[in-house]
Amino acid sequence: MKSDLFSTENMAQQATVPGMTLQNAKSIKYAVNGEMHARQGSMIAFRGNLQFERKGQGIGGMLKRAVTGEGLPLMAVRGQGEAWFAHEAANCFIVDIEQGDALTINGRNVLCFDATLSYEIKTVKGAGMTGGGLFNSLFTGYGKLGVICDGSPIVIPVSHQQPVFVDTDAVVGWSAQLNTSLHRSQSVGSMIRGGSGEAVQLKLEGEGFVIVRPSELTQQKASQN
Numbered sequence: 149m150k151s152d153l154f155s156t157e158n159m160a161q162q163a164t165v166p167g168m169t170l171q172n173a174k175s176i177k178y179a180v181n182g183e184m185h186a187r188q189g190s191m192i193a194f195r196g197n198l199q200f201e202r203k204g205q206g207i208g209g210m211l212k213r214a215v216t217g218e219g220l221p222l223m224a225v226r227g228q229g230e231a232w233f234a235h236e237a238a239n240c241f242i243v244d245i246e247q248g249d250a251l252t253i254n255g256r257n258v259l260c261f262d263a264t265l266s267y268e269i270k271t272v273k274g275a276g277m278t279g280g281g282l283f284n285s286l287f288t289g290y291g292k293l294g295v296i297c298d299g300s301p302i303v304i305p306v307s308h309q310q311p312v313f314v315d316t317d318a319v320v321g322w323s324a325q326l327n328t329s330l331h332r333s334q335s336v337g338s339m340i341r342g343g344s345g346e347a348v349q350l351k352l353e354g355e356g357f358v359i360v361r362p363s364e365l366t367q368q369k370a371s372q373n
Contacts, residue, residue, distance in 0.1 A: 163230055168242055168260065168292045175234040176242065176260060176294045180225055185267070186233050186260035186294075188221040196229015222267075233260045238296035247290045250324030255285050257320045262291030272328050272350070286324055295320070299362040306352050313349040314360050323356025 160171065163179035171177040178184055180198060191200065203222040225231055234240070245251060245265060252270070261267070270286040287293055297320055306312045306326055313331050322328075331351040352358050 160230075160232075167262065168294060170240060170242060171232055173239055174237050175232050176240050178225070178231050178233065178260060179229075180231060181228055183224055183226045183263045184260060185222050185224055185263060186231075187235065187258060188223045190233045190235050190259055191223075191225070192232050192234050194229055194231035196227065198225055198227040198229040198231060200225055224263075233294065235259060235296050236298075238298050239300065241295045241297065241301070243293045243295055245287060245289065245291060245293055249288070249290075251287045251293070251321060252284045252324045253287060253293070253295060253321035254319060257295055257297060258285055259294040259296045261287070261293040264291040265289045265293060284321070288324075297359075297361050302360050302362065304358050304360065306354060306356050306358055308353070308355065311351055311353040312358050313351050314358055316348070316350050318360045318363065319350060320359040320361055322352055322358040323354075326352045326354040326356045326358070328352055 157172070160177070163169070163177065166179045166181045168176055168178050168184075175192065178186075180196070185203060188202065201224045203224045240259060243251065252272075255269075265287050266289045268286050268288075270284060272284055301320055304312050304314075306323070329351045331349045
């Protein structure tokens with residue numbers, strides 16, 4: 149049988165090293181030898197001797213998820229084998245986190261990660277009770293983190309001289325050492341007249357970077373997360 153479908157770039161090859169690699173722009177392959185963690189429902193295929201088990205977030209994490217709708221439903225993958233992960237054909241990226249690094253990622257943008265990474269739902273300081281990023285996921289430790297993004301992400305440097313303002317529905321993540329607060333870009337009079345639809349942004353200050361996606365969260369996707 150012949151077809152472009154069977155081109156080398158589409159064929160899954162046997163893993164040569166353990167851990168996480170990009171299968172293609174839309175999926176991540178993980179050669180499991182022990183344990184790793186992934187977003188519930190994100191496994192699209194596997195081979196070998198693997199077990200999938202729902203992973204709890206602890207009482208604090210569950211309370212935050214119940215109140216805000218934010219959070220990250222996880223599963224633990226254990227055993228020896230290979231598994232492929234994807235989510236709604238979103239673009240996939242691998243971030244290498246080293247000891248001493250701290251990265252804040254929106255839960256909806258997490259796909260999978262090494263068990264050596266520590267994960268915690270944290271309150272976004274200064275965000276108050278509004279905005280899509282009240283609770284985000286803080287990753288520390290060392291290992292690889294698989295991140296997904298609708299469209300091609302934009303990474304914007306943040307400095308003390310140039311703070312960055314981002315839409316809370318478009319933000320993917322940022323350097324955890326940045327200071328956050330809410331910023332109102334409209335006057336009260338403008339809001340009464342209907343406004344521009346861009347009333348409040350998340351302000352990030354300090355030294356680091358912020359990752360945004362080239363679209364806001366749609367109402368349909370918001371209800372699914």
